[in-house]
Amino acid sequence: MNRPYNFSAGPAAMPEAVLRQAAAEMLDWHGSGMGVMEMSHRGKAFISICEQAEADLRELLAVPPNFRVLFMQGGGLAENAIVPLNLAALKPARAMDFVVTGSWSQKSAKEAEKYGDARVAATGSDGGFTSIPDAQGWQLRANASYVHLCSNETIHGVEFHQLPDLAALGCDAPLVIDFSSQVLSRPVDWSRVGLAFGGAQKNIGPAGVTLVVVREDLIGHALPVCPSAFDYRLVAENHSMYNTPPTYGIYMAGLTFQWLKAQREGDLSGVAAMEARNIAKARLLYDFIDGSQLYVNPVAPDCRSRMNIPFLLRDESRNDAFLAGAQARGLLQLKGHKSVGGMRASLYNAMPLEGVQALVDYMRDFEQHQA
């Protein structure tokens, strides 16, 4: 029997092959006599798992050597505090500029106020977060320690398809991106990024692992009130084992990385293959929505997310029937975020094109049979 298609925004579907391998190794990893959950993080077995995961991630995302990869805890929401705790003091003014394109960047800006002079440099709130403000108009400050944006807004479905070139905008501050729901769906232009962070529970693995990729010169500036466990310098110096890391989550992330490396799409492999697939998946759903009379996605076409596609039914009284029918067809977790309502289909790497086709087929049937 085929598994249902799971469109959750996160924690989200995992590749079936990854889950099968994890189940098979649950009681005994590679003849060690221990499951991965039962291993000391200081032992050779787990250290090899963690090192391999980092190496595979570096390869997949082409992380430059002058960036450190950290596996942390707390998710994107904790990083909203941990980033300013570590980077606010890069310049004496502790100024931080935020480009707000949805709920997540809005939360990030709010939380940073605790640690310095956080200010919104641009916001898409007037349009209900359906477009990205033109970078030429961003109010960036010369004394800012960093500029923050969320490269894909999971709730509003707004994605940066190109990261801004801050230097070309006359800004020498490093760019911080929250790529929780974008990571590994496409390549990253590291020449434009100082720090990227993301919760694992979309495209990486189980909730409880946070990925931080940070340029070395940004490490070592933590405020005195930064908890040691979240001080990037201590985490980096201890290879993500300053405190006991979320070992099983790192293992699952590592299995996902190996699965990703093995993916092929024509001549492409790894993240490039995933990007090609993700473009095709998103196009299939957006094209159908735009051609329908019942469904609508409000986001400007140039910044529509490939990962999270929110859509409304023009007749909202049919929402419950839509969800019940989807569930009956094995199309799961399509309910939209409470703050925007309607539906949301998240098309992370683990979602095959066939799943999107099944969704579109159902949506067409549902539209045609409305009485």
Added chain:
Amino acid sequence: MNRPYNFSAGPAAMPEAVLRQAAAEMLDWHGSGMGVMEMSHRGKAFISICEQAEADLRELLAVPPNFRVLFMQGGGLAENAIVPLNLAALKPARAMDFVVTGSWSQKSAKEAEKYGDARVAATGSDGGFTSIPDAQGWQLRANASYVHLCSNETIHGVEFHQLPDLAALGCDAPLVIDFSSQVLSRPVDWSRVGLAFGGAQKNIGPAGVTLVVVREDLIGHALPVCPSAFDYRLVAENHSMYNTPPTYGIYMAGLTFQWLKAQREGDLSGVAAMEARNIAKARLLYDFIDGSQLYVNPVAPDCRSRMNIPFLLRDESRNDAFLAGAQARGLLQLKGHKSVGGMRASLYNAMPLEGVQALVDYMRDFEQHQA
């Protein structure tokens, strides 16, 4: 084939039945069509898992109704900051008193200096952390926001077999206990505790979940610099879902709680049964060590840990041979912590008496056959 016996101090052995159930449910939890890792934390399925885990824990530990149970992230080490971030301001002086009986309480005292007037009220450092200073001599301050101790020192093997009655000592401050390596091995006297915290990776489940049990009146006093994700008030108000919780870890903890509830030892069940078993396991190993010529445990008998039993070989040149022979017999992860050397046998709930007997048998053979 029997599984090897795994004596890791943490992440540590899990009950085999729990691992088997987790493996069986990896791709499909209770017919939902999703593995637990793939579920939205906002959905009915995961909420039921989380609520059941909390209810079972409350029953197992007899947590009073005026205490909140929080599932957090960061482990004990992060709580070394999170506790003072939340409790230092209980009184204006932000004074915090620490009873230091080993590495962990020492780290806690050091970290708290960032957030107020942290002071060591008593320390066992002069004796190399082999005994607990008499409570009558603790230098407790009248203006202290709280008093902190580690109820079981995982590295030094020093355990409080009775928690201090601070009120009887003339102190009205709440007692904070780090019970990372003691939790669920025995009952807790909540009348003497204001807050208890612990990393999951010893007696609860996989690393990456932190358990906090906190009296309600201690919630709501966070310092302005406390990250929202670690503000007990926000975590409590949102039933541990202010940020995405470590869902799979909570599920594994819940399976462990169900396993614990089903344990029987004579007329005893649950934690009382585990305590009886843990007393028997520890006695078996300590009695053997004390009667041997080769092995030594330096801790005073009245505060020897039931959970973590460090021991040295009087002939340290034989350490490597001891570990290699143990490994060959399926006795794993016995190497002591680097800071104290020698060996350490951790006898958490998942370790059966048969495992301790196998260890003692090996230790006897090894001693008798030394050339």
